[in-house]
Amino acid sequence: MLHSSLVDSPLLKVSRPVSACxxxxxxxxxxxxxxxxxxxxxxxxxxxxxxxxxxxxxxxxxxxxxxxxxxxxxxxxxxxxxxxxxxxxxxxxxxxxxxxxxxxxxxxxxxxxxxxxxxxxxxxxxxxxxxxxxxxxxxxxxxxxxxxxxxxxxxxxxxxxxxxxTNEPVPEPESGNLPPEATARSLVEFYETSVLPLYPAFPGTTLHALVSDLYQERPRQIRSSEYWLFWMVLAISSVGQSRNRQDEHYQNGVEFVARALPHADRALRPGYGTQVQSLLLLTQYSMLDPAHFDSWHPIGFACRAVVDQGLHQDPPNSQQISPDALDERRRIFYCVYALDRAISMTHARAFSFYDAAASVALPSPAPASGAVAAGAMTKPSQDASVPLFRLRQLQSDWYQALYQGNPAEPLPDATSFIWQKYFEMWEWSERLPPDLPSTIRELLDLELRYSYVYCIASSARGAQVPAYGRLLIFDHVISYIDRIYEIASSSANSAFYTYHDALRVFFMGSQFVAVLRDIGDILLSGSNIPVPPQTPGKVSAPPRPVRLDRSSGDNLDRSLRCLERVKLTLGLYGNRWDHALALRNSFEMISSEVWTNLSTRRSMRDGAVGARW
Structure with missing residues (x-):
């Protein structure tokens, strides 16, 4: 995560009235x-x-x-x-x-x-x-x-x-024509399988119907908000598949955004039901293209629109509303809520609104919809949004307590509080639907490990992290980095991975370096760090996670491998985002001393083994 200048997180102030009576x-x-x-x-x-x-x-x-x-x-x-x-x-x-x-x-x-x-x-x-x-x-x-x-x-x-x-102006569009219909449907299908299961702000059927209308010989009158939806979905899907900022996917995505911007005035205009969905699309694209847009501002505007339109409160019982309409309203709110929590935590900033200000029940799972292509129905995508929304609620609970409370008032029993939140997130993971797609489940597992480390790590209101807590961070970071490195090395994106994943990799690597500095000698010597004894009436510490890298050697080898993979992963992300290269350079600086010490220790170990032979 990064510090942000005041340009990126201004202190918004309401001005004096514009006019007197x-x-x-x-x-x-x-x-x-x-x-x-x-x-x-x-x-x-x-x-x-x-x-x-x-x-x-x-x-x-x-x-x-x-x-x-x-x-x-x-x-x-x-x-x-x-x-x-x-x-x-x-x-x-x-x-x-x-x-x-x-x-x-x-x-x-x-x-x-x-x-x-x-x-x-x-x-x-x-x-x-x-x-x-x-x-x-x-x-x-x-x-x-x-x-x-x-x-x-x-x-x-x-x-x-x-x-x-806007960070950098988007170039003017080069073409005024629609892309080939097969290209449009392929990009819509990618969005439907990778993004919509997590953030179902609108039905997938709406996208397919819109594509069909646009490619008719005599299309109906298309509204600006529909053009915005069409072009932004194509842009998100295209940039989401990019592996390099110079490749065709990225160039096409920027072109699609340029085609969407002329419709922004009417798509984002206040007081209309499409405003929040349009802001969500801009936020999602911003997370993939930080060179042109900063995601912090559009999600802030989306949160304000949600509150001003009253979507942060369920309608009263006296108001007649169909179950489908109520679920749609709730899904829109939680899409904004989930993105606001994710972006704020990644950048170490305050949420746009507190949980106490909202009162919205979780929606029912969104109905699965398959994409119609060449007369065949593709396999429906399983909705993963409700589990994600629930995880965001759990994250929001401990983040507000640990990071947004008054630093002058430490939590009375921070360690027990952290173990309780750890247990709640573990319990959430045990209740995940068994039929989730493997790519979505993998993304949620990475989110869980990131949350474990974030919750345990030092905060202004938390207690000093005990040695056992640092051991848990050590294990979770290694598992996280091993998997995210494989995903970053893959030839294609399997889910909605964004620039914020580069920020998370830097955060996890920084926490790993801090653990090695604090208890590196204990970890590398193989000394046992026992589970803290349970205090009557208190929540017990969680068990150590099962080790997944049995073949990667002892803790010394695992540590060097993890540090190396942090740098490699940030380098791979640097092919897509310039900022990731700055993160890699910064990580190399903060980890250089630890890296040198570990390398020296391994050379001495290998030399001693060679001398015995």
């Missing part, structure tokens, strides 16, 4: 825009004359206000582009510190200068973002407000989302 404006007094009447009008007994309660802009100022915003956006975009071009890639343990400072001299003048420069840059970025966001006024506060009709001169919600989310 007509009475306060004529009297030139401060108006607080209180509803249903402002305080000044209320005190004067003129509540009925308070005319601006529902006005979005002061009369006569709409065009000038928007023009001023657009000019300011243009200036700030240039400044942010320059800041991003000069900003070094950062990681959870501060890789930029290693890149700018001499590792042997933490107090060097170069290190001090670099720290001062970074602090000044972050301060300036913070001021820029806060000023920009505050100037959007009401538009940034309520995502259910209907936009103006899109034009070249006004600011829409979609343009705000794209301005905040």
């Amino acid at each position: 007509s009475r306060c404006r004529s009297a030139k007094v401060k108006c607080d825009n209180k509803l249903p009447a402002c305080t000044a009008c209320e005190r004067a007994g003129r509540e009925k004359d308070c005319t601006a309660a529902n006005d979005q802009f002061a009369r006569g100022k709409e065009r000038s206000y928007v023009a001023a915003l657009e000019l300011r956006i243009e200036k700030l975009e240039r400044r942010l582009t320059y800041a991003r071009s000069t900003k070094a890639s950062v990681a959870l343990h501060g890789p930029e510190d290693h890149q700018t400072a001499d590792p042997g001299r933490k107090d060097s003048l170069a290190f001090i200068r670099a720290a001062i420069h970074r602090k000044a840059a972050r301060t300036q970025e913070n001021a820029d973002i806060n000023t920009l966001v505050s100037d959007f006024g009401y538009l940034a506060v309520n995502t259910t407000t209907r936009d103006f009709e899109p034009s070249e001169s006004n600011m829409t919600f979609a343009r705000l989302v794209l301005a905040a989310s």
Whole structure:
């Protein structure tokens, strides 16, 4: 996981009201825009004359206000582009510190200068973002407000989302034609088997019906939200199959996104049911193409839209709604919830909303649907979304307690709390449906091991990790890295693996290095680390996981192999994402001392064995 600049996680502030009511404006007094009447009008007994309660802009100022915003956006975009071009890639343990400072001299003048420069840059970025966001006024506060009709001169919600989310501009599309129908159906099928089982924000039948309509000789009138759905699904599926940022899959994906962007104004406009699904598609693509989009912003906008539309609460019993419609509503909420939790944890940031603010029951499993291709029905994809949603709930519970609580108030019994959460996640894994596809089950198993390590690792509110906890981290990291290395080395993606998996690999490798630094001598000597004795009334420590790499040697060989595979995996991911190469370089720096010590130890061991022979 990476540290993020304030550009990537701004402190959003609600600005002063955009306009005063007509009475306060004529009297030139401060108006607080209180509803249903402002305080000044209320005190004067003129509540009925308070005319601006529902006005979005002061009369006569709409065009000038928007023009001023657009000019300011243009200036700030240039400044942010320059800041991003000069900003070094950062990681959870501060890789930029290693890149700018001499590792042997933490107090060097170069290190001090670099720290001062970074602090000044972050301060300036913070001021820029806060000023920009505050100037959007009401538009940034309520995502259910209907936009103006899109034009070249006004600011829409979609343009705000794209301005905040875009890292590099997407090139203009090269073609205006639809891809061959066989290509479109193949990409839709990939999405249906790899992404839709995890995030069923819309039925698979909707995709196939849309493709059929688009490729008719005389297609019906297609809405902008449908074009957005079509092109974004093709983009996600194409980039999802890419193995190199120069290959045809990636180039096609960028082309498909370029074809989708002209439909963004209407697809993302607030107050419409397709808004959240459209934001989810943008988030999914952003997770695969961090060069062009930052996933943190679109998922934040999606969460705000969910809350503003009331999807974070189940409808009251008095409201008549069909079971299918209720399940669809719940699935949309949990798709946003699951992605928000995953992205926030990966970047070590706060969730967009607390669990206590939401009250939505888990949906029923989505109906399986097979893709129709060449007159044959492909095998239906088993829905894995409900198990994933449940895991996200378990992760959210301990993450909020360990990482989002007040650091000045440690948990009363952090160790027992962690063992309890560990047991709940293990219990979840034991209840997984037996008929899940092997690729989806493998992805969920990796997510489970990542969660084990994340939960046990040190936190601001947790207790010091005991030796047995570090042993569990040691075992789970090795199993995780062995499997993710094989997946990264594969010739094709088997499931929805994204740039965030590179961040997870760096995190797991960093935790592995920390364990070797703390108890490396105990682990490598073969000394036994017993399971902590159970305290009456407390949750017992979990058993050590079954070792899967029996043929890989002792703990010394396993450690060197794991460290090597972390670097190899990040190198493979670097073929797809430039940021992964920065992660690999940073990991090489933080692990260099441990690697040297382990290599020396192995040379001495092998030399002693050779001398005996």
